[in-house]
Amino acid sequence: MRNFLLARLLQAGLVAIVVGALCFVLMRVLPGDAAMRIAAGRYGPDARIAEAAEKVRLELGLDRPLAAQFLEWLGSLLRLDLGHSLVTGSPVVHELKVQLGASVWLAASALALSLLIGPVIGLFSGLKAGGAIDRLGLAGAAIFRAIPPFVLGLMLMLVFSKQLGWLPPAGFGSPREMLLPALTLALGLAAMSSRVMRNSVAAVAKAPYFAFARYKGLPESVVVLRHGLRNAAIPVVSYTGLQAVYLVEGVVVVESLFAYPGIGHALVHAVVERDIPMVQGTALLMGLMFVVIATIVDLLTQWLDPRVRRTA
Amino acid sequence: MRTLRVLFTAVALGVTAALNPAHAAVLKVAGPWEIAGTDPAQTGYVFSRLQVAETLVTANHEGNLVPALAKQWSVSSDGLIWRFTLREDAQFHDGTPVTPQAAAASLKRALAGVGVLSQAPLGEITSQGRDVVIRLTKPFSALPAYLVHFSTIVLAPSSFDAAGKVTQIVGSGPYKVKSLTAPARLELQASGRWWGGKSAIEEVSYLAVGQGETRALMAESGEADLVFSMLPVSVNRLKANPKLDVQIATIPRTRILKVNAASPFFDQIEERQAISAAIDRAGLTKVILRNADLAATQLFPPAMKGWNSPEVQPLVRDVDKAKELLATAGWKAASDGILEKDGKRFSVTLLTYSSWPELPPIATALQAQLRQVGIEVKVSVGNSSEIPARHQDGTLEMGLISRLYSIVPDPVGTLLQDYGPGGSDWGSMGWDNKEIQSVVEQLAATSDAAARAPLQSRAVEILQRELPSIPVTWSELAIVSNKRITGVQVDPLEVNYGLSAIRWAE
Numbered sequence: 001m002r003n004f005l006l007a008r009l010l011q012a013g014l015v016a017i018v019v020g021a022l023c024f025v026l027m028r029v030l031p032g033d034a035a036m037r038i039a040a041g042r043y044g045p046d047a048r049i050a051e052a053a054e055k056v057r058l059e060l061g062l063d064r065p066l067a068a069q070f071l072e073w074l075g076s077l078l079r080l081d082l083g084h085s086l087v088t089g090s091p092v093v094h095e096l097k098v099q100l101g102a103s104v105w106l107a108a109s110a111l112a113l114s115l116l117i118g119p120v121i122g123l124f125s126g127l128k129a130g131g132a133i134d135r136l137g138l139a140g141a142a143i144f145r146a147i148p149p150f151v152l153g154l155m156l157m158l159v160f161s162k163q164l165g166w167l168p169p170a171g172f173g174s175p176r177e178m179l180l181p182a183l184t185l186a187l188g189l190a191a192m193s194s195r196v197m198r199n200s201v202a203a204v205a206k207a208p209y210f211a212f213a214r215y216k217g218l219p220e221s222v223v224v225l226r227h228g229l230r231n232a233a234i235p236v237v238s239y240t241g242l243q244a245v246y247l248v249e250g251v252v253v254v255e256s257l258f259a260y261p262g263i264g265h266a267l268v269h270a271v272v273e274r275d276i277p278m279v280q281g282t283a284l285l286m287g288l289m290f291v292v293i294a295t296i297v298d299l300l301t302q303w304l305d306p307r308v309r310r311t312a
Numbered sequence: 313m314r315t316l317r318v319l320f321t322a323v324a325l326g327v328t329a330a331l332n333p334a335h336a337a338v339l340k341v342a343g344p345w346e347i348a349g350t351d352p353a354q355t356g357y358v359f360s361r362l363q364v365a366e367t368l369v370t371a372n373h374e375g376n377l378v379p380a381l382a383k384q385w386s387v388s389s390d391g392l393i394w395r396f397t398l399r400e401d402a403q404f405h406d407g408t409p410v411t412p413q414a415a416a417a418s419l420k421r422a423l424a425g426v427g428v429l430s431q432a433p434l435g436e437i438t439s440q441g442r443d444v445v446i447r448l449t450k451p452f453s454a455l456p457a458y459l460v461h462f463s464t465i466v467l468a469p470s471s472f473d474a475a476g477k478v479t480q481i482v483g484s485g486p487y488k489v490k491s492l493t494a495p496a497r498l499e500l501q502a503s504g505r506w507w508g509g510k511s512a513i514e515e516v517s518y519l520a521v522g523q524g525e526t527r528a529l530m531a532e533s534g535e536a537d538l539v540f541s542m543l544p545v546s547v548n549r550l551k552a553n554p555k556l557d558v559q560i561a562t563i564p565r566t567r568i569l570k571v572n573a574a575s576p577f578f579d580q581i582e583e584r585q586a587i588s589a590a591i592d593r594a595g596l597t598k599v600i601l602r603n604a605d606l607a608a609t610q611l612f613p614p615a616m617k618g619w620n621s622p623e624v625q626p627l628v629r630d631v632d633k634a635k636e637l638l639a640t641a642g643w644k645a646a647s648d649g650i651l652e653k654d655g656k657r658f659s660v661t662l663l664t665y666s667s668w669p670e671l672p673p674i675a676t677a678l679q680a681q682l683r684q685v686g687i688e689v690k691v692s693v694g695n696s697s698e699i700p701a702r703h704q705d706g707t708l709e710m711g712l713i714s715r716l717y718s719i720v721p722d723p724v725g726t727l728l729q730d731y732g733p734g735g736s737d738w739g740s741m742g743w744d745n746k747e748i749q750s751v752v753e754q755l756a757a758t759s760d761a762a763a764r765a766p767l768q769s770r771a772v773e774i775l776q777r778e779l780p781s782i783p784v785t786w787s788e789l790a791i792v793s794n795k796r797i798t799g800v801q802v803d804p805l806e807v808n809y810g811l812s813a814i815r816w817a818e
Contacts, residue, residue, distance in 0.1 A: 033701055040697035042354050043426055045667045046716050048729065049700040050737050052426040088349035088494060089477070098493060154525065161533035169529040170342070170521045172496065259342075259521035261496040272695060 005295075012291045019287040020077065023280045024070050027271075034274040035062050041087045041273025060086060073280065082284070083277035087270075092281035095266065100248075100285060102172055103255070103262035107247035109178050110185035111240065118190030119236055122197025126232065127224070129202040137194055144191040153184040153257045170259035181258040185251060189243050196239045200232040207231070234304050241297035245290055338515040339797065339814065342530045343540035346495035346520040350478045353427040356462030361809045362500060362518060365465035365483030368396050368415065368444065369456045371721040371807050375564075375617070377456050381410055381466055381484065382444070391451030391757065396444045396459070401507040404468035405488035412439030418466045419444065419459075421476060427463025428720055431729065453759035457722035460807060486511045486812040496520045511812035512799075524669065531556055531792040538800060538814070542790040543669070544602040550792050557793045561802040562615040564718040565787040566608055567674060569662075570699070570711040573780060574742025576653070577660055577709065584779040586637035589630045590685040596677050597785050600670055608783035611775050612717060615804055618768050619723055624776040627783060634685045643686070651686040659688040664712040665696040674784065675712045700737035713738055714787070718805045724755045727771065731780065740780035748774045 028034075038060070039052035057063060076083055082092035125134035144152070160180060161169040171177040204210055205228065213227045214220075252264035263282060270278040341362070347355050352365075359365040368382040382396035402410035416439040423429040423437065432455060435447040446455065458464070468482035481489050486508060487500040500516040519536070521527045524543035528550060530536035542550060542558070551558045569587065571578040578584055593607035609626035612619040643651035643658055651658035664675045672693050679689040689710070702708035715730070715738050717723040730739025731748050751771045755764055775781075793800040799814045 032695070032698070036697040036701045037695060039426075040695060042348070042351075044354075045665065045696035045714070046719060046738075047353075047426065048431070048737060049697050050704055051430075053697075053700075055426055088354075089351065090349065090494070095494075157526070157529050157533075161529055161535065165533055168535040169533055170526045171519055171535070173493075257523055257526060259496060259519060259523065259526055261493070266495075 004298075008291060008295045012288055015287040015291055016077070016284055019283045020073065020280055021070070023283045024073065024276070027274065027276050027279055028066060030274070032274075034276075035060075037272065037274040038086050041269070041275065056086075073277075077284075082281040085270075085275055085278045087273050087275045087278070092277050095278060096263070096281055096285060099261055099266040100263040100282070102260065103248055103251070103264065106178060106181055106185070106251065106255075106260060106262055107244060109175075109182035110189060110247055110251075111244055113182055113186035114189035114193060114243070115240070117186060118193030119197040119233075121190070122194040122236075123201055123224075123229070123232070125194065125198040126201025127205055127228075129198070129205070134198065137198060141191040141195050144187045147188075148253075149184055149188055149251075150253050150257050152187060153181065153254055156180050156184055172260050177258075177260075181251075181254050181260050184254050184258075185247060189247070193236060193239060193243065197232065197236050200235045201228060204228050204232045230304055234301055237300050237304065238297055241293050244293050248286065248289060337513070337816070338517050339513045339538065339811065340536045341516060341518045341538045341540075341811075342521045342527050342536040343518065344520065344522055344524070344527070346522070347492065347498055348495050350481055350492075351425070352422065352465050352467070352478065353425045353463040356427075356465050357806070358498065358518070359481050359483060359485075359489075360462040360465055361806060362498070362516065363485040363487050363808060363811050364481055364489055364500060365467060366402075366485050367460055367462070367464050367466065368398075368419075369459045371457075371460050371805050373801065373803055373805075375718070375721050375805060377460065377721065381415065382459075385456055387455075387759075391453070392448050394446045394448070394455055395440075396446070397442050398444065399507055400442070402484050403505045403507075404470075404484050405482050405503050405505065406468050406470050407505070408468055408470070410466060410468075410484050412442060412444045414469055415439070415444045415466045417469065419446075419464060421472075422464045425463065428458050428461045428725065429464060431725070432458050451757045454720065454722040454724050454756055457720040458725060461720050462807075487516055490515075506812070508812065512815040513797075513811070516811055528792075531794070534794060537794040537797050538809075539792045540789070540809075542792055544600070544790075547602065547790050555795055557795060557800070558790060559793070559800065559802045560788050560790045561804040562606075562613045563716075563787050563789045563804050563806065564613060564616050564723065565714060565716045566611055566613065566783055567668075567671065567712065567714050567785045567787065568608075568611070569678070569782040569784060570703075570708070570713050570738070570741060571780075571782065572706075572708050572710070572741045574706070575660075575709055576656060577658060579742070580641045581778060582637040582641040583643075584782060586634040586641070586685065587682065587687075588627050588779055588782045589634035589637065590682055590687070591627075591678060591782070591784060592629045592681050593627070593784060594629070596674060596681075600673050600677065601785060601788075603788065606786045606788060608786050610772065611781070611783045612723070612772065613786040616717065616723065618765060619717075619772060621769050621772045621776075623769065624773055627776070631684060638685060645686050649686055650688050657688065658686065659690070660709040661690045661692050662710045662712060663692050663694060663698055663702060663708060665694055665698065667696045668714045671712055671714060678712065678784070703735070703737050703741055708741060712784070715739075715781075721805055721807075724752060727752045728756055731775070735780070743778070743780040745774060745778060745780070 035053040035057040039049045039056045043052050084091055085095055121137045125137040157169040160167045167180050168177050210227055213223045252268055255262040255265040267282050345358055347358050366380050369377050370380040372378050381398055381402055383399040385396045387394050398412055416437050419437045433449040433452050435449045438445045471478050471480055471482045473479045486506040488503040490499040490501045492498050498518040502511045502514050527539050528546040531539040550556055573579055594604050597606040598604040610624055614620045643653045646652045662675055664671045666672055675691045679691050682689050699711045717726050719726055729736045735741045751767050755767050791802050796817055797814050798817045801810050
């Protein structure tokens with residue numbers, strides 16, 4: 001166990017350096033003048049950007065040698081200092097706290113909601129594969145997977161905000177505002193996880209040990225809970241881990257639609273505006289989150305299926 | 313099963329209660345602008361529009377300059393020394409008085425930064441008695457108009473850190489900042505110290521909502537009382553809603569085609585006139601902007617009194633004339649219909665950007681319209697900084713841009729930039745016209761309305777004939793308010809949204 005965590009810690013350090021270096025190189029090989037982009041990001045399209053860009057170039061020392069700039073970033077990183085945003089001027093850590101924090105909350109809510117929907121439908125579909133619930137579940141999954149998130153989001157807004165007046169179509173800060181964007185994401189996620197769960201349950205339901213549990217005369221609920229769920233959960237846990245990663249980094253459209261100040265939205269702005277410390281800080285933290293999520297998934301899988309530990 | 317039902321009902325009741333908190337008396341405002349930082353040159357407009365911070369001078373809805381923190385101003389006979397006398401009763405939100413020293417310090421900071429002040433011929437900013445004294449290096453009549461700009465907001469000394477960086481906005485307006493969660497939310501509270509009296513609404517909450525469709529839904533669902541900048545496609549639907557009021561004003565912003573008059577495609581006046589004649593402005597505005605009145609028949613919209621001239625020949629569509637003009641300029645159609653001259657095809661790239669969502673669709677419409685007269689256009693949508701960048705390195709052929717003529721309320725400020733020698737980022741390119749330069753210089757030096765009128769007409773005439781930038785459409789600003797509030801007025805210059813005058817409806 002200790003070795004396992006130590007390996008993961010090493011992996012995290014490696015990820016930090018590789019991600020940092022990659023971002024550094026990629027941001028600098030992008031076409032276009034960084035000072036111009038930063039100036040446009042700061043002062044908007046009505047400003048005299050060319051003149052502002054000269055001031056930006058001087059202020060930020062963008063003309064210094066690349067190696068010096070990279071070493072400086074690495075040095076700051078060792079002191080756990082992610083620097084300041086080139087556009088807003090506030091510390092990157094502060095921006096991440098607000099925006100990555102908001103995204104993590106949104107992702108967690110979406111994941112929790114999707115787990116309430118997907119695996120439950122998957123369980124009932126899988127237990128009677130080919131039955132009515134299974135076919136309905138398949139149709140629902142196909143529909144919700146096929147609708148792009150911004151269309152689904154707009155539909156939910158029309159129903160819950162405009163028609164019913166229950167939930168606000170935008171904003172952040174309270175569960176009331178989180179519900180619609182979380183539901184938009186959760187429906188898409190549940191569409192997939194319900195099918196993964198269904199296949200997994202169907203496989204378990206056909207397994208000899210499952211039949212044996214019934215022959216023993218165990219009540220159906222005990223058969224499903226003790227012998228079905230745990231075995232069927234393994235692929236779902238792995239898949240949910242992947243979904244969590246996708247959620248944190250890939251929800252730009254939903255964040256923009258619901259005016260939710262998440263990291264996806266911030267990262268797109270940062271790349272367009274060449275806000276290098278912000279991009280590096282975000283990528284770094286996301287890389288580390290990937291390692292953490294993978295670790296959690298591995299630990300959960302080991303707990304669910306002790307055979308993994310023995311063969312490892 | 314019964315337990316389940318009870319449980320479900322309990323949860324449903326709980327959720328409903330949590331979702332519908334008692335109506336609090338907060339004015340909820342939504343707009344498209346994100347608040348990226350507190351530097352006035354960057355986001356001062358949010359704080360000026362929402363009446364947190366004030367400038368020395370402001371503009372009323374007709375565009376006339378009126379007192380704000382300065383109760384009066386005067387200029388020396390040689391036009392070089394301006395005195396702005398501050399009102400005695402103004403206080404910052406931290407309780408300290410608005411002194412000429414504090415105002416001068418704010419302005420000096422603005423002068424050193426990126427805002428408009430650095431573009432005026434400013435020498436020295438000092439304070440004397442109740443006055444802020446500004447010395448110029450040459451006469452410049454538009455100075456008070458420059459002091460309306462949001463980058464010149466006057467902030468309390470407590471707004472700055474030791475290095476002179478703005479760390480918080482401590483202004484003098486009717487509302488003070490309660491909390492700011494960049495980039496999306498700003499909560500305001502009535503300051504209770506404002507010289508202009510008490511505001512009727514105690515608390516205001518601003519939310520930045522980037523998507524136009526979401527903003528419309530915010531208004532329709534009653535989640536926002538006041539929503540700015542509606543998309544043309546939503547306006548009719550919102551007008552039909554009995555709970556909402558929609559107000560629309562033409563703003564001094566024009567979408568123009570910036571052409572490189574130094575390139576072989578646009579160096580002749582006939583070529584630029586032909587492009588203008590090929591554009592179907594009425595069709596464009598009717599379909600994309602849903603308002604045919606926005607067709608820009610000249611550079612400045614009718615709302616800009618003295619700058620919109622009824623005498624100039626309006627720019628209208630005339631495809632035959634366009635073809636004729638192009639033929640005069642020496643362009644002949646090749647076998648595929650695209651024009652050629654000296655073996656060179658009339659094929660150009662039209663660069664635009666998506667900061668304004670309507671620009672890319674307008675660009676593609678222009679592409680189709682120009683094809684009809686034999687001009688091949690490739691549309692390229694990039695970042696707004698590409699236009700100045702390509703202007704600087706001389707590679708821009710054609711750009712579709714949205715230009716604001718009230719960056720300061722006197723358009724002379726913008727004209728000085730745009731049509732001066734060598735042109736500018738958002739103005740002419742490769743077009744040098746000595747007459748307009750002299751006209752604009754004269755305009756900048758005099759504030760006498762009678763002397764300015766003929767100069768303004770002359771400037772408009774030159775721009776209309778020479779077309780260094782080709783006007784395409786004017787712009788409008790649509791504001792939606794809930795019937796829960798009254799007293800909402802649209803400010804076409806977008807200087808101040810007058811929140812302090814808004815009241816809850818009876």
